[in-house]
Every structure is written in C-alpha cells, then in structure tokens.
Amino acid sequence: MSVDLLLSPGFIIIGAAVLLCLPTARWRKIVVGVAPLLALLRLWALPTGSHGTVAVATFNLDLLHVTATGRLFASAFLLAVWLGGMFAAASASRRELISAYVYAGSAISVTLCGDLITLFLFWEAMAVTSAVVIWSARTRAAWSAGMRYLLIHLFGGVILLAGIALWYSTGGSLQLGVLQRPSLGYWLIMAGFLVNTGAPPLSFWIADAYPQASPTGMVFLAAFTTKTAVYVLISYFAGADILIPIGLYMAIYGALYALREDNVRRILAYSIVNQVGFMVAAVGIGGEMAINGATAHAFAHIMYKTVLLMGAGSVMLSTGEQRGSALGGLARRMPWTSACVLIGAAASMGVPLTSSFVTKSLILEAAAEHHLSMVWLTLIICSAAVVFNAGVRFPYLTLFQPQQSEAVEHGHDPGTLSRVAMMLTAAICLLVGLFPGYFYTLLPYPSNYHPYNVAHILEQLQLLLPAALLFFISLPLTTPVGQIQLDTDWLLRRPLLAMWHNGIMRLLALGLRSRDYAVASLVRGYTLLFHYHGPRGILARSWPTGSIALWVALMLVSYVILFTLRSMDMATFIKLYLHG
Amino acid sequence: MDNRVPRKPVIFCAVATALLVLADLLPYHHEGPHLPSLYIGISFIGCGALILLAIIIGWLVGRREDFYER
Structure with missing residues (x-):
C-alpha cells in the first residue's frame, strides 16, 4: 500500500x-x-x-x-x-x-x-x-x-x-x-443506497x-x-427518473411530520428528510445544473443543520429538555446560541444572503429548465414549508415563545470551545450565501447561474413570509403535546416484533421437545440393546447342545420347505395340497 | 403549554406580506411572463394544504407518546 x-x-x-x-x-x-x-x-x-x-x-x-x-x-x-x-x-x-x-x-x-x-x-x-x-x-x-x-x-x-x-x-x-x-x-444497489x-x-x-x-x-x-x-x-444513479417521485415524497413527508412534532430534535430530524428529498429529486432530474444543485445543497445542508443541532444540543445540555412544550424564553439567556441558531434557521429557509438561497435555487432552476412544472411546484411549496420545521418552528419553540417550564431557567450558552465551533459553522452558512460565485467554482460542473437579482429575492420572500404567517396562525392546531405520530416503524415495533418473539419461543419449544424425544429414544434403544445383549440378555446366554440341535433342525426344515416351494410352480403346489 | 396565537409575529408577517404584494407591482426586471403575487398564492395555498394534511394525519395516526412503552 x-x-x-x-x-x-x-x-x-x-x-x-x-x-x-x-x-x-x-x-x-x-x-x-x-x-x-x-x-x-x-x-x-x-x-x-x-x-x-x-x-x-x-x-x-x-x-x-x-x-x-x-x-x-x-x-x-x-x-x-x-x-x-x-x-x-x-x-x-x-x-x-x-x-x-x-x-x-x-x-x-x-x-x-x-x-x-x-x-x-x-x-x-x-x-x-x-x-x-x-x-x-x-x-x-x-x-x-x-x-x-x-x-x-x-x-x-x-x-x-x-x-x-x-x-x-x-x-x-x-x-x-x-x-x-x-x-x-441495478435496482438492488439503488435500493441499498x-x-x-x-x-x-x-x-x-x-x-x-x-x-x-x-x-x-x-x-x-x-x-x-x-x-x-x-x-x-x-x-x-444521476438522471434516474425514479428518484424524482421518491425525493418529492421525502420532501413532503418531512414537512408534514415535523409540523405535528413537539420534540425539537425530532423536528430537526424530519427536516433532514425534507431537505434530503430535494437532493434526491435533483439527482433524479439529472443534468449539470441539477447535480451542481444537489452537491451544493448537500454542503449547505450539512453546515446549517450542524449549527441548528449544536443549538439544540446546547439547549438540551443546559436545560435537560428537548420538548418544545417545555422550552421557550431562552433567547435572552443564551444570546450566542440564539444568534447562531437564527443564522442556521435563515440558511435552512433560503433567506437571501445565506447558503440555502444560493444552493436550493439551483435545484429549482434545474426543474424549471427541464420543464418539470409539477416537480418545480412541489419543490417550491416544500421550500416554503421549511418554515414549519427548521426555519421558524424550531427557533420559535426553543428560544422565542414565552417560557414554558422552570427547566428553562438553567439555560446558558455553552463553553468557549463549543461556542466558537457554533459561530464558525454559522459563519460558513453566511459566507456561502455572501460569495456564491466562489462557491460555485468548487462544484462539479461550471456554473454561470446568478442567484442575486431583485425578482429572485422578492420571490423567495414571497414564499417564506406567507408560510410563516400561516404557521403562527395555525400554531394552536399544530402543537400536540405528549403525542407521537405513528409511522411505518409501527410494523417493525409491533406486529413484526410480536411475530419474532412468538417465532423464537415456538422454535425454542420445538427444539426442546425434539431434544427430549431424541434423548428418550436413545435411552429406550440402549435399554432394549441391554435387554437382549447384556450379561443376562437372551442373546448373550450360553445355550445347551440340545437347544442348538433343535434350532439347526428347525432351520433345515425351513430350508427344505422353501426349496420345494421355489422348485415347483404354484398350480402344482395347490394340486398337491388339495389332493394329498 | 401556552396555546394562543402569538400576536407580534402574526402582525409582523402580515405587514411584511402586504408590503411584498405592493413590491410586486414595482416595475423590476422579470425573466419571462410575470404573474403578480404568484409566489404568495403558491405559498398560501400549498402551505395551507400541508397544514390541513398534517392535522388530518395527526388525527389518523397520532397516539400518546408512551404508545410503544405500554
């Protein structure tokens, strides 16, 4: 090597x-x-x-x-x-x-x-x-x-x-x-990925x-x-069409499930599915701009999700809470964390001057370029729906809503090294958004896309602000406390688990029964063998000469009868038998 | 949990949305045909539908948080 x-x-x-x-x-x-x-x-x-x-x-x-x-x-x-x-x-x-x-x-x-x-x-x-x-x-x-x-x-x-x-x-x-x-x-490799x-x-x-x-x-x-x-x-699998509907499903799924979630880290986890959906759809669209978009958005997503999770981690480490219904009011107690989370949240929504504004728009532009109008429309709606997870819901529940529990009183910014890490990550989110030209030169294909123009900035704000308005108006309807949403993991955790347990128990019982039967048969066989061949067994005894002569005579008679039967045909035998 | 609609954010978002509607009437440069407030409409209808769908899903598959522990 x-x-x-x-x-x-x-x-x-x-x-x-x-x-x-x-x-x-x-x-x-x-x-x-x-x-x-x-x-x-x-x-x-x-x-x-x-x-x-x-x-x-x-x-x-x-x-x-x-x-x-x-x-x-x-x-x-x-x-x-x-x-x-x-x-x-x-x-x-x-x-x-x-x-x-x-x-x-x-x-x-x-x-x-x-x-x-x-x-x-x-x-x-x-x-x-x-x-x-x-x-x-x-x-x-x-x-x-x-x-x-x-x-x-x-x-x-x-x-x-x-x-x-x-x-x-x-x-x-x-x-x-x-x-x-x-x-x-091909399909199995794709499914594995x-x-x-x-x-x-x-x-x-x-x-x-x-x-x-x-x-x-x-x-x-x-x-x-x-x-x-x-x-x-x-x-x-660049350009594999099947990835487009899969990506769209993920984008919608993440937005929907995050909307009904109380646990702030689960909100961010659903947001990951939502954003990865954009990337998967972009891979399905294929072409240079879409692949550039998927790559750039993956980079941006890693950075802003890292800063958001650092924020959530800091809150959890200091308060011990991760339920949105028990947080709030932390903005003043954790100013550095709040500032970094706000930058991360803005980057996740694609607010101008942040990373996602210059990366997600590549994917949307690629969908428009390929005349995939329904794909474009779905992605635009899901782009606005980021407000429902990482964009507004997470920072609002964690930092800005009125204080919900006493645990919040322990809230404080993390130590220096953690704070520096959080600030550097937030800075990367801003740098990518501020200097898209340089960032685009790192992408796999050359790009002459210019994200900053009045129309694009206005359109993005027009998407985000009405979504935020709807989010705040519907907040009482979409904030279930002490509730989870069932998912396909229900199959794994209930019926399949029960089947597994039952199957294992039955197999064990069957195994035990088989083992008992085998042992019992062995013992029985050995007893039988001992009975006939043991020291007192009938086949181990020394017999008198008369008995042996009798046995030999019986065997000879049997042999003569068998020989007679074999040498004559059946009809002659019956005739002899009937007429003496 | 405080389940009221927060007043300040709602006012801020409503005013900002109204300003964006006005901004869309300004003669800035568009590539291709332009439908004023198209994105606001998409956002309202699309996100409204998502919220409705989320409420329905919550009603259908929402369970107590200790569902799997019981």
Whole structure:
C-alpha cells in the first residue's frame, strides 16, 4: 500500500480516532482541533483521479479516487467533524468521540473511493460506528433505537451487497461511474443506497434514532449517513427518473411530520428528510445544473443543520429538555446560541444572503429548465414549508415563545470551545450565501447561474413570509403535546416484533421437545440393546447342545420347505395340497 | 403549554406580506411572463394544504407518546 493511500483523508480521521484513546482531555482537544484540518489540507493537495489500487483476490480496490463531487462532499464532512468535534470535546464521552471519528472517516472514505467493493466495506463500517454513537447516550431508549437503526442499515447493506454481486455477475463494472443498464442488480444497489437517504417506506429511522443520541452525538449523525447516500446516488444513479417521485415524497413527508412534532430534535430530524428529498429529486432530474444543485445543497445542508443541532444540543445540555412544550424564553439567556441558531434557521429557509438561497435555487432552476412544472411546484411549496420545521418552528419553540417550564431557567450558552465551533459553522452558512460565485467554482460542473437579482429575492420572500404567517396562525392546531405520530416503524415495533418473539419461543419449544424425544429414544434403544445383549440378555446366554440341535433342525426344515416351494410352480403346489 | 396565537409575529408577517404584494407591482426586471403575487398564492395555498394534511394525519395516526412503552 503506497503512502498516498495511507495518507488518505479518511484514514487520517480514522487514525485520529486511535489517538483519541489518549487518557488526557487536553490531548484529545488538540487531536480534535488539528486532525480534520490536516485531512482537509491533504484532500485539497490531491489532484483528481485515482491514487493507486490494492489487489485483493481478483479485485482491484480503488481506495483513493478523488472527483470534484467527492472532494466537495469530503470537505463538508471534514468541516463537520472538525466543528462537531470542537463542539463535543468538552461534554462527549471518549467512546462517543472515537466512534464518531471512525464513522466520519468511513463516510469520507466512501466519498473518496473508486469502486463498489470498497464503498460497501466503508458503508458497513459507517452503519456499525454510527450505531455506537447512538448507544453512547447510554439510555434504554437509545439502546432500542440504536438496535432498530442497526437492523435497518444492515438490511440495507445486505440488499446493497446482493445488488453488487448480481451486477458484477451479469458483467457490470464495479468501477465508479453512472450505472447504465437497469437490471435486478441495478435496482438492488439503488435500493441499498436509498435506505440510507431515508427514502420511503423507511423514512422513519432518522427521526426514530437520531434524537435518541446524546446532544453532541446527533451533531455527528446528521452530517454523514444521509449525505453519503446522496453522494453515491449522484455518482452511480444521476438522471434516474425514479428518484424524482421518491425525493418529492421525502420532501413532503418531512414537512408534514415535523409540523405535528413537539420534540425539537425530532423536528430537526424530519427536516433532514425534507431537505434530503430535494437532493434526491435533483439527482433524479439529472443534468449539470441539477447535480451542481444537489452537491451544493448537500454542503449547505450539512453546515446549517450542524449549527441548528449544536443549538439544540446546547439547549438540551443546559436545560435537560428537548420538548418544545417545555422550552421557550431562552433567547435572552443564551444570546450566542440564539444568534447562531437564527443564522442556521435563515440558511435552512433560503433567506437571501445565506447558503440555502444560493444552493436550493439551483435545484429549482434545474426543474424549471427541464420543464418539470409539477416537480418545480412541489419543490417550491416544500421550500416554503421549511418554515414549519427548521426555519421558524424550531427557533420559535426553543428560544422565542414565552417560557414554558422552570427547566428553562438553567439555560446558558455553552463553553468557549463549543461556542466558537457554533459561530464558525454559522459563519460558513453566511459566507456561502455572501460569495456564491466562489462557491460555485468548487462544484462539479461550471456554473454561470446568478442567484442575486431583485425578482429572485422578492420571490423567495414571497414564499417564506406567507408560510410563516400561516404557521403562527395555525400554531394552536399544530402543537400536540405528549403525542407521537405513528409511522411505518409501527410494523417493525409491533406486529413484526410480536411475530419474532412468538417465532423464537415456538422454535425454542420445538427444539426442546425434539431434544427430549431424541434423548428418550436413545435411552429406550440402549435399554432394549441391554435387554437382549447384556450379561443376562437372551442373546448373550450360553445355550445347551440340545437347544442348538433343535434350532439347526428347525432351520433345515425351513430350508427344505422353501426349496420345494421355489422348485415347483404354484398350480402344482395347490394340486398337491388339495389332493394329498 | 401556552396555546394562543402569538400576536407580534402574526402582525409582523402580515405587514411584511402586504408590503411584498405592493413590491410586486414595482416595475423590476422579470425573466419571462410575470404573474403578480404568484409566489404568495403558491405559498398560501400549498402551505395551507400541508397544514390541513398534517392535522388530518395527526388525527389518523397520532397516539400518546408512551404508545410503544405500554
């Protein structure tokens, strides 16, 4: 393995995870602050293309293959792990930090690998390490949610592996590139990737698992899995029409479910599904502008969701609350957090001068360019509906509504390092929005799109303000307290779980019965054998000579009768018998 | 939980929306045909429909938060 491969940005982060085992907190903070920046420098020093392969059996694994798209995704991941690590350094457990770093390193390696086998290996590493991040919260709910999360992702992994095997067996190439020939393998690979985006019918896992992680753990979780899935969809399925309705469903689903949610971190989790829906739809639209839009929006989303989750984490760490119905009134107690959350919320809605304004509009423009009017209309409505989740609902419930409980009185801004991390993330959200021209040069395809014109700014505000007005008017109707919405996870958690338990019990009972029967048969057989062949058994006795002579005579007579019967035909025998 | 409609944000959003309706009448440059307040209409109708749908979904599949623990 060459030095180039060993110094891959993903491996640097995985190596940093080993250094995080150091017992001193000060050294851990240094590793967290330095390693991602080194990896980022290394990433941008690497030219595009393959940097050597490793032969394993009959396969050549392309462990480090840099593309423009992969580089931007990897940069976003490195920034997320750097800022997330700084935010978490003071309060996260060592186990959480180490698993988060291996998870991030695996995600970065997925974006920088050049074949499906390497992709699968890091894909599975991501599934396991992210489950450990969830379990690091050390609560019963986190344990159960982590198990469900792992189950879903291992299921996705099995589908992906089956797809890769089928694809390869039918002559398909394993190298990085858009798959062209729809076959069973093609569809299975796509399904495996879609599981990680939170596509239907498995959209529930994001809101089920992420909010059960620790306040710092969710910051890491929100950045990697779904965006890695968007990256692989761009790399292998750009322009696949089927992704458009899937993306639209996700965008609507996220907006709807967030609207009835009380838990602020679940609101943000639904917002992830909503925004990833935009990216999946953009991949389905295909073409240079749409792919640019999906890539740019993934970068912007990682940044603004990171700052929002840092805000939610700070609130949770200081108040111990994450129910919107128990928060509010924190804006004055947490001024730095509030300022950063407001920037993140503005970026999520696409307010002019923030990141999403210059990235989401690429996707909308691509839909219009392809004359997909219904797609454009749905995306425009879902774009306005961001107000219902991360845009207005989350900051209002957390910071600006009247104080709802005494827990809020403990609210305060986090420590210096966490605050700096939050402010840097918010600054990136603003920088992307303020200098779109420079940001567009980093995208996979050249772009001459200009987001800042009077019409676009007015249209965006015309979308957002009426939506905000509707949100505030309908607030009493859409704020259920102490309620959850059932999702397709109900099938997993009720009937399938019951079937599993019943099946296991029945199998165990059957196993026990079979074992008892086998043991009883063995004992019976042995007793019988002992009865005849034992020391007192009939076949083990020494018989007198007379008995033996009698037995021999009987055997001879039988032999004579059998011989007579065999040598004459049946008719002669009957005649002899009847007439003497 | 305080379940009243918050007055200040509603007034702010209503005034800002009214100003945007007026702004749409200004002769700024448009690419292609322009329908005044098209986006406001889309936002009101689309988001209104989403809110209605969310309420219906909540009514259909909303359960107590300890549903899975029971």
